[in-house]
Amino acid sequence: MPRSFRLPEPAMLVWVSLIAALLLLIAFPLCKLLLVSLYTRTGVFTFGNYIAAYGRARYVESLVNSLLLATETSLISVVFATPMAWAISRTNMPAKGLVWALVFGAFILPPYLGAIGWILLAGPNAGFVNVVWRWFTGATDPLVNVYTFQGLAFVMAFQSFPLIFIFVKSALDLVSSELEDAANILGAGTWKTMWKVTLPMAFPSIVGGAIIVFLETVALFGTPALIGIPARINTATTQLWQFFESPVRVEVAAAYSIPLLLITLAMVGAQRWFLHRKGFIAQTGKGGERRPIEFGAGRFVLLAWCLAIGLVSVVMPALVLLEASFARAWGRGPSLSNLTIANYRFLIFEHETALSSIWNTLWYSGASATLAAVLALLVAYIISRRLVRFAPVLGFLAMAPFVIPGIVMAIGFYAAFARPPFALYGTAAIIILAFTARFLPIAFASSSAAMSTLHPEMEEAARILGCGRLRTIARITAPLLKKSLMGGWLVVFIVATRELSAAIFLVGPNTRTMAVLLYDLSEAGNFEVVAALGFILLAITMVLVAIGMMAIGRDFMLRRT
Amino acid sequence: MIRLTKRHFLTAAGAYGIAPALAQDQALRDAALKEGELTWYSGQVQAETGEAVGKAFTQRYPGIKVNVVRSTSQVAYQRLSQDMQAGVAQCDIFSSTDYGHYNVLKRDGSLMPYRPKSADGLIAMARDPDPDNMFQILYIGLYLIAYNNQKVAPADAPKSWTDLLDPKWKGQIATGHPGYSGAVGVMGVTLSRMYGWKYFESLEKNKPQIGRSADDPVTLLNAGERTVGMGVSLAAPLLSASRGNPLTIVYPADGTLAVYSPTAIPKNAPHPNAAKLFMEFACGPEYAEVMRKFFIMPLRPEVPPPEGALPFDKIKLIGSTPAQIEDGVPEVKEQWRDTFGV
Numbered sequence: 001m002p003r004s005f006r007l008p009e010p011a012m013l014v015w016v017s018l019i020a021a022l023l024l025l026i027a028f029p030l031c032k033l034l035l036v037s038l039y040t041r042t043g044v045f046t047f048g049n050y051i052a053a054y055g056r057a058r059y060v061e062s063l064v065n066s067l068l069l070a071t072e073t074s075l076i077s078v079v080f081a082t083p084m085a086w087a088i089s090r091t092n093m094p095a096k097g098l099v100w101a102l103v104f105g106a107f108i109l110p111p112y113l114g115a116i117g118w119i120l121l122a123g124p125n126a127g128f129v130n131v132v133w134r135w136f137t138g139a140t141d142p143l144v145n146v147y148t149f150q151g152l153a154f155v156m157a158f159q160s161f162p163l164i165f166i167f168v169k170s171a172l173d174l175v176s177s178e179l180e181d182a183a184n185i186l187g188a189g190t191w192k193t194m195w196k197v198t199l200p201m202a203f204p205s206i207v208g209g210a211i212i213v214f215l216e217t218v219a220l221f222g223t224p225a226l227i228g229i230p231a232r233i234n235t236a237t238t239q240l241w242q243f244f245e246s247p248v249r250v251e252v253a254a255a256y257s258i259p260l261l262l263i264t265l266a267m268v269g270a271q272r273w274f275l276h277r278k279g280f281i282a283q284t285g286k287g288g289e290r291r292p293i294e295f296g297a298g299r300f301v302l303l304a305w306c307l308a309i310g311l312v313s314v315v316m317p318a319l320v321l322l323e324a325s326f327a328r329a330w331g332r333g334p335s336l337s338n339l340t341i342a343n344y345r346f347l348i349f350e351h352e353t354a355l356s357s358i359w360n361t362l363w364y365s366g367a368s369a370t371l372a373a374v375l376a377l378l379v380a381y382i383i384s385r386r387l388v389r390f391a392p393v394l395g396f397l398a399m400a401p402f403v404i405p406g407i408v409m410a411i412g413f414y415a416a417f418a419r420p421p422f423a424l425y426g427t428a429a430i431i432i433l434a435f436t437a438r439f440l441p442i443a444f445a446s447s448s449a450a451m452s453t454l455h456p457e458m459e460e461a462a463r464i465l466g467c468g469r470l471r472t473i474a475r476i477t478a479p480l481l482k483k484s485l486m487g488g489w490l491v492v493f494i495v496a497t498r499e500l501s502a503a504i505f506l507v508g509p510n511t512r513t514m515a516v517l518l519y520d521l522s523e524a525g526n527f528e529v530v531a532a533l534g535f536i537l538l539a540i541t542m543v544l545v546a547i548g549m550m551a552i553g554r555d556f557m558l559r560r561t
Numbered sequence: 562m563i564r565l566t567k568r569h570f571l572t573a574a575g576a577y578g579i580a581p582a583l584a585q586d587q588a589l590r591d592a593a594l595k596e597g598e599l600t601w602y603s604g605q606v607q608a609e610t611g612e613a614v615g616k617a618f619t620q621r622y623p624g625i626k627v628n629v630v631r632s633t634s635q636v637a638y639q640r641l642s643q644d645m646q647a648g649v650a651q652c653d654i655f656s657s658t659d660y661g662h663y664n665v666l667k668r669d670g671s672l673m674p675y676r677p678k679s680a681d682g683l684i685a686m687a688r689d690p691d692p693d694n695m696f697q698i699l700y701i702g703l704y705l706i707a708y709n710n711q712k713v714a715p716a717d718a719p720k721s722w723t724d725l726l727d728p729k730w731k732g733q734i735a736t737g738h739p740g741y742s743g744a745v746g747v748m749g750v751t752l753s754r755m756y757g758w759k760y761f762e763s764l765e766k767n768k769p770q771i772g773r774s775a776d777d778p779v780t781l782l783n784a785g786e787r788t789v790g791m792g793v794s795l796a797a798p799l800l801s802a803s804r805g806n807p808l809t810i811v812y813p814a815d816g817t818l819a820v821y822s823p824t825a826i827p828k829n830a831p832h833p834n835a836a837k838l839f840m841e842f843a844c845g846p847e848y849a850e851v852m853r854k855f856f857i858m859p860l861r862p863e864v865p866p867p868e869g870a871l872p873f874d875k876i877k878l879i880g881s882t883p884a885q886i887e888d889g890v891p892e893v894k895e896q897w898r899d900t901f902g903v
Binding site (some may be wrong): 058119120122123126127147225228230232235238241242252328329330331332338351353379414423425426505508517520521523526527528 | 649731781804806
């Protein structure tokens with residue numbers, strides 16, 4: 001091992017502290033979880049918790065439901081998102097800005113609100129879609145029923161397809177037209193080129209995105225609670241909640257979640273296998289031109305697809321919720337006399353905690369997105385450049401948090417950090433750290449997907465010319481990945497603003513976030529105010545996204561000229 | 562000529578037993594002011610109501626801030642247990658709808674005894690719930706039936722819990738879940754004591770929609786997705802109706818469910834004096850006024866019931882004892898899942 005015996009670079013210090021940070025943020029709470037699952041309350045070693053966790057058909061069924069649901073959601077999301085990403089990135093489809101806006105709308109719509117919106121749209125009795133359907137056809141049966149397995153899977157896919165879209169689109173952006181030209185010259189048509197050249201180049205991102213959607217769906221609590229319970233479908237997360245009922249059986253909950261972790265391991269293994277089987281390097285130091293594929297009438301078919309997805313995932317639920325947020329009383333239906341701004345006025349001027357929760361949400365999300373982006377870039381760098389021997393372990397650590405349901409993660413964090421010596425309970429730090437750990441996989445997946453398309457030759461040039469490792473990252477790697485990094489930052493920021501399940505156990509008296517407040521209000525049978533708070537959250541997020549996109553967009557323009 | 566000084570006055574007043582009280586009040590106030598804040602874990606009232614209470618308290622005692630930490634009762638209890646395990650003292654006032662919590666906390670010696678003097682003025686049913694003064698009753702939740710009056714005519718509306726078993730309500734009923742809502746758990750215990758578990762098995766034939774909190778049905782009723790809400794709190798439909806939603810409440814003929822909900826000071830409360838002052842305030846009329854504004858039954862005789870609600874003496878109440886609740890709720894949760902599948 002000659003390399004490790006060389007005089008350590010300053011970079012070495014960074015690697016060591018990075019490893020320490022990952023261990024502290026992820027391994028430590030995970031170990032706590034594992035230990036807790038193997039001992040009784042009184043500290044005797046046992047496998048009894050596993051028997052308690054899986055000893056009933058109902059409990060096993062819940063886990064199976066979650067796995068099926070997550071698989072179906074991922075597949076639907078891939079079908080939704082891949083054509084959209086391809087259309088936006090590679091074709092001359094019109095109205096790209098609008099489609100972009102719709103995808104972002106779907107993404108920043110908190111799952112909680114989207115689910116309420118679809119309950120109002122597709123409730124079997126009073127759902128707007130069904131009312132219209134009955135009115136037109138005279139049918140008595142509902143057209144769509146949100147309270148079914150399929151309904152749940154579709155609502156979840158509406159919420160999560162943007163994740164795949166973002167990954168696939170950024171991968172397609174890097175595929176140079178020269179590759180497609182080569183296929184065209186050799187006689188392949190547009191479609192064949194897409195199938196044989198373009199899509200396979202984006203394959204790591206499709207798989208990566210699908211895995212992320214799978215993991216996010218498995219860990220989701222809000223939507224299964226809102227739609228799954230009335231549909232009489234138990235999922236792993238609602239089952240975990242049951243273990244937290246009084247008397248709280250953290251040890252059983254821990255045991256219940258360990259097999260989920262093993263599934264992550266398998267999925268990360270699968271992703272690595274896909275990535276390593278073939279080469280996917282698309283971006284080299286030699287430039288490369290990118291121009292859209294010209295379509296005739298086909299581009300309107302693509303547009304119709306994109307608009308249809310946008311309509312069901314964001315426009316319809318948002319309109320229903322918008323109406324509710326301005327309604328004096330939802331039950332009175334749309335009419336002028338029912339219009340009011342009282343819900344907004346109440347939140348902004350009368351509610352004691354609404355404003356502080358908005359501020360908390362913004363700065364916790366910003367801080368955790370920044371932390372996660374930095375950590376993720378460094379981990380992805382170590383792994384892709386194989387700087388240390390146990391790099392794959394770091395990758396696993398960085399991916400692991402996604403499969404830990406937010407509730408369990410919060411308990412792990414609580415067990416690990418609430419007590420002295422850390423004594424972080426009730427502070428902003430514990431929430432920021434939990435968000436950072438929980439969303440590290442998003443930042444990591446986006447950095448590592450980008451890293452895997454970045455050839456080391458440009459860094460090598462800098463290194464040969466005498467740059468240190470850190471300087472190389474700062475001057476060469478990070479600028480090349482700027483778009484991916486900013487994209488990753490935005491994604492983490494947005495999901496953090498709406499994160500509920502990790503926050504709800506960690507908030508203290510002065511650290512409440514908007515998602516927690518939304519949850520409180522949603523239980524109170526008062527969703528005019530819920531909708532209004534949701535729209536405040538949406539408006540703030542949209543402003544920030546617009547600022548971010550302007551920054552990214554300018555960069556994009558510069559590169560083209 | 563005797564010069565009357567404050568001291569003389571106090572001595573004189575002391576003869577009638579007023580001064581010690583006044584002096585004690587002042588001492589408590591000063592000590593509370595020095596602490597400057599208190600933290601209230603509450604699973605009883607909604608966030609809005611809690612914030613309004615905090616505001617009223619700070620108005621009455623400027624300089625003392627109330628941090629309201631609102632969650633469901635089970636979560637509030639879990640947080641408190643975790644605090645205690647971690648040796649972190651955060652909570653000054655603990656309010657939950659689950660009597661069982663207080664039995665456990667009291668057994669473990671985790672509560673601070675305090676008898677607010679203002680508790681003398683509470684209505685009899687809320688006064689002195691615990692011989693050792695470890696907790697007070699500041700909230701009696703009433704749970705009943707509500708319906709959408711645009712979809713159901715008053716004459717057709719259900720009048721009792723047993724009416725809900727009528728097949729005409731098939732696909733119309735919405736209710737909460739005992740795994741999420743303490744009150745729905747008590748409803749399960751109480752109705753199964755009255756009618757046996759077969760009541761719920763018959764209810765399942767009407768395919769009720771199961772939500773989480775006791776107030777979840779209100780949302781469904783407003784939307785018209787379901788027409789009858791079972792076991793909703795008095796406050797939620799009245800508040801919703803006051804804003805124009807088409808809701809009407811029914812006090813069931815076979816009894817309105819009353820859930821007695823205690824409030825206590827943990828032994829290790831970091832602001833014990835502010836906590837005691839808060840208990841004095843909460844047993845007094847100002848707190849009851851705030852409750853009334855949010856359609857919760859005030860527990861002071863001088864404060865009338867909320868708009869649209871009956872006074873306690875006009876309502877037939879049903880309920881379960883703390884012991885029945887502590888033993889019965891876990892069983893009800895299991896039976897519920899067997900019968901309803903979630």
